[in-house]
Amino acid sequence: MSSVPAFKRLPRAVREQQMLDAAVKVFSRRGFHAASMDEIAEDAGISKPMVYAYLGTKEELFVACLHREGTRMMQAIAGAAAPDLPADERLWRGLRAFFGFVGAHRDGWAVLYRQARGEQPFAGELATMRARLVEVVAGMLDHALRAEGREIAAIDLEVVAYALVGATESLADWLADHPEADPEKTATRMMNVAWLGAAQLLHGVTWRPPTD
Amino acid sequence: MSSVPAFKRLPRAVREQQMLDAAVKVFSRRGFHAASMDEIAEDAGISKPMVYAYLGTKEELFVACLHREGTRMMQAIAGAAAPDLPADERLWRGLRAFFGFVGAHRDGWAVLYRQARGEQPFAGELATMRARLVEVVAGMLDHALRAEGREIAAIDLEVVAYALVGATESLADWLADHPEADPEKTATRMMNVAWLGAAQLLHGVTWRPPTD
């Protein structure tokens, strides 16, 4: 009379994803330290030792979250912005993909952006990912410049790229807190600021997405 | 034979500032949770119960740090950007004051920006301060628009302001990690991005600070 167990046994790969889902959710709500392994385990519908068996210590679990969400995001962006398009087109597609991702994975974004920044052991990890993004944007700008036969100091380029990435992240943060907001529209607004600048906007010049 | 005490007794106001200095330092290095009251007390050259007597619990202490650093920053900006100047001039002065502040108070900035964002109880507090900044920038843009007899949706204005603030914060973060960088120069770069936009920069248009 094997009373049907409340919940089934599941293969490791599935349980790991459930655990990561739960971890991302709890980490994003509570922050790394305030999140407890007990809560994560409970939220995943499993007991704590299983989490340790599969994903390791709390730090390792957090890093696993970071990697999964980071990789997902990078893939979303890279898949959208083909390298042989003109700069504005690439920027636009990258932005749209990025805001789309954040809109669909608000928790994941919160873990990456809000939590990992402050905590010592992970800040570096995150900074690396961010640096890759900055590099891409800087490369894009540089490419566009060379096409016009012009040039600019590498440091300036990097700083400009940094500012663009920062502005984008900031709007993404805004988006994460405004569930009713439209990612597409937010991307358009970002494009206006980044591409045209405040002065142009004040003079009535606006950028509109290409009708694709 | 009262052996001269190792360190003098000091009035409350002085000790409180020393404690806040230590707290900002430790919080910025370790993060809220990882920072221990013992370390803060030791760093302030005082014993733990004194910290509790003067500044209250750990949370209250953190809020006190937030308030002090936030107020200092707001004053630095407000003091620089007179409300009756043209928009670009105001923006420039505000940016310069802001980057100057961050350059001089890197720890304080780290507490505000990197730590307070993620931790639940403080995120709101910080968001309020940030909202005030966004409001100021949005108001500035709106003012400039009306002067030209034009208008724009309030939401769009706010989002643009948000992006500008975000880009600025992001560069400030970059500045905090690059001790050799010049705040003034960073402000100029930010001005270029925000005011002219990427497209203009790519076409060789640049903005230069007024020779005051």
Place this chain on the structure above:
DNA sequence: GCGTAACCCTACGCACGAGTAGGTATGCTC
């Protein structure tokens, strides 16, 4: 020169949460 208030300490209680020990059940293979 004595009371009293402010300053300051050592040493602890106690809760919370990371990580583990040790064992049970289930399904898959041959």
Place this chain on the structure above:
DNA sequence: GAGCATACCTACTCGTGCGTAGGGTTACGC
């Protein structure tokens, strides 16, 4: 259907760090 690997659990240990009890010492008013 015996053997074995894998999934899963309850129930602990133990360190860490917040917050405090209880008491000592210096300065200042009167």
